Amino acid sequence: MMKVTDLTRRDIINLTDGAKLGAIKDMHIDPSTGTIKAFVLQGPKKYGVLSAGRDVVVPWEKIKKIGVDAVLVELDTFHNLNYQGGP
Template sequence: MVIKATQLETKDIVNLVDGAKLGPVTDLHIDPETGRVVALVLQAPRRYLGLVRSGRDMVIPWERVTKFGKDTVLVNLEPMDRGYYDV
């Protein structure tokens, strides 16, 4: 299956471990040498009437992506692991 980067914006990213919706994909990290995707970047949650970001973006290593579905992307992350947040 081939998925366009723009299609990722419309998919829900769901953690298999706890069922949490993690937010929309806003960017991809791509290895310039191989051209392969190495991580998904998810937008930080918004607060204050949906205008101001409340935290840091989440970076999910490609190895943690387990399945692409019609409406969702399943990932396998330990809940509350702050190591996935971009500094």
Template sequence: MFKASELARRDFINIVDGRRLGPVVDLHIDEKGSVTALVVRKGRRYFGLFRWGRDLIIPWQQVKKIGVDAVLVEMMPQE
């Protein structure tokens, strides 16, 4: 069991290509209270204010391992 705030402090790494995906900024939760997806901030900020790029939604089924320092996910690279 873990807190949602703990996820925000962990690195999210794609095991397919080894890339760091970014920080979690939101969770999708169903009516039963189960997490169905993670929303990862994808994009850059300009002077900490303006952000461009899309957020990445990671379905919970693609989360393979939650470790102490990192979360491993399996996502195929987008063309």
């Protein structure tokens, strides 16, 4: 068993290019089954007029391994992710 707070402390690493994608900010959960459908990652910080980037949604199917120190995901490119929020 694992706590959600434990997940938020882990690095999210893309297996495709080794990039660190950001911290888990939230999760999409199916209320009828209680299963996790996606992780919502905090988007990259931006500077200037806009202080934060848009959040990134990683579907459960793209999550390959949840380890002690990191969560490994397999995404083609960072630009192909679904965005949520932001301008």
